Amino acid sequence: MKKLSLALGLVSTSVALFNCDMLAAKTKPVPTAFSVQLPMVRQATVLYPFSGEYRASEFTQIVAETDGKIVEVYFKDGQHVKKGDPLYRLDEDYARLTLATAENEYRLAMQNLLEITRQYGSKEARALLAEQSVERARTRLLKAKSAMAKQTIYSPFSGKIGKNTQSAGTYVTPGTVLTDLVATDKVELHFSAPAAQMDAFSELVNDQDPENSPVVSVSHGNTTTYTDGTLHYVGSVIDQNTGNVDAYALFDNSNSKIIVGTKTRLYLNAPQKQKVMLVPQSAVQQIDGQSYVYVLNEQRVVLEQPIEPIYTKESFTGYVALSGGLSAKSFIVNDDEAPHLVGNRIEPSINVIEQLNEVLYR
Structure with missing residues (x-):
């Protein structure tokens, strides 16, 4: 019913445009008929x-976490690397020897603790000392394992590697900056x-x-x-x-x-789609950086109407979206001569069927 009322209103408006009292206008109508139309109203995502x-x-700096000599560099400056890719390898000989020694010390300490406990019980002072020896050996073993794991330096995330500052053969210490890495994924x-x-x-x-x-x-x-x-x-x-x-x-x-x-x-x-008005691109005029359209009042006199175009994500070929400033019932003059018609009364040419369809579409 609402759309039907709008449609009937459009017919009434169209009739009024064509049959309004000739004495209502102060100027005589321009003899040429000019095309006019309503703006379209559509749902769109405003941008x-x-x-x-x-x-x-x-972003991170890649630094050495242990002592050692660099024996291999796996990348070139500016190369893209993936998370987990090896970047540097340090000489593992010393770390491997340290790890083997720590493993042996831990094994012997455990054997000693078990033997003392078996002979004298866990409350014996010698057993308590043996437990402390085991803990010290365990600490050294964990440190040796950590150092061994740090002999190869891996990329912490995917990205673009920077300039390598340390070449193969260089001895580095903990904290030495080797390069930097910028995430790109x-x-x-x-x-x-x-x-x-x-x-x-x-x-x-x-x-x-x-x-x-x-x-x-x-x-x-x-x-x-x-x-x-x-x-x-x-x-x-x-x-x-x-x-x-x-x-x-x-x-x-x-x-x-x-x-x-x-x-x-x-x-x-915009979080949600909303109704926007669309006017023909050919009806929009630019004057000193301001956009205008030209509309008819009830006496068919052309008036200048400033508008503010907006962006929408949806494409409406041949139309410009507006952020208000114009009534959905306004008839727009779609002609290059419109700026020169301001203040004049014109004979409008309207496609009633097309405009009825637009109102019913709304």
């Missing part, structure tokens, strides 16, 4: 544009946005519900193809100068196409 920079999600896209606008998004991030995680999109050139990431963090500290808060989204980069440090345009997706 909020910002500028951001890709940053590494993880996932990257962070950092940006700042108005605090008031980010409040709703902050709540969704804090809910930690993967299905409702806010989406951040990056377009590919001038196309309408997007790569999506998820908003992962919204800061709480408001910049006193800009009123913005910091935020970042996580993007998959398993194909290594995203380069850390590059800047890009990003689009924060």
Whole structure:
């Protein structure tokens, strides 16, 4: 019933446009008929544009954890490595000898403890001393095993390896910086946005519900193809100068196409689809950086109407989406001459069937 009422209203409006009292206008109508139409109304995901920079999600320095001579380097500078890949191997001879000695000491200490306990019982002072010897031997054994494991240094996560600072044959000590590693499988896209606008998004991030995680999109050139990431963090500290808060989204980069440090345009997706108005792109005029459309009042006089185009994730070829500023019942003049018709009364040309279909679609 509501759509039917709207449709009947459209017919009434169309009739009024064509039959309104000629004396109502102060100027005579321009003799040429001009095409007019209603804006389309559709459900769409509104996109909020910002500028951001890709940053590494993880960064670490690779350091030696034990003494030893480097005997092998497994990577080249700038190479991509996977988690668990070997990076360096130190000379294992000394570590292997130390481990064998520690294992033998532990074995002998255990044998001694068992023998003393068997002969004198566990409460005997000699047995207590033997237990202490076992604990000391166990500590040395664990340390030797740890040192042996550290003779090969592995990548802690997947990423891009930096410049090697120590060549094969170099003797290193614990804490010696060997290289650095930047994660590339996932990257962070950092940006700042108005605090008031980010409040709703902050709540969704804090809910930690993967299905409702806010989406951040990056377009590919001038196309309408997007790569999506998820908003992962919204800061709480408001910049006193800009009123913005910091935020970042996580993007998959398993194909290594995203380069850390590059800047890009990003689009924060509205949490839910909403109704937006669409006007023909050909009806939009740019004057001194401001966008306008031209509409008819009830007397068929052309009026200038400023508008604010918005971005939507859905593509509406040939149309521009608006963030309000225009009534869904406004008839738009779709003609290049529209700016020159402001203040004039015109003869409108309207496709009633097409416009009825639009109202019924809504």
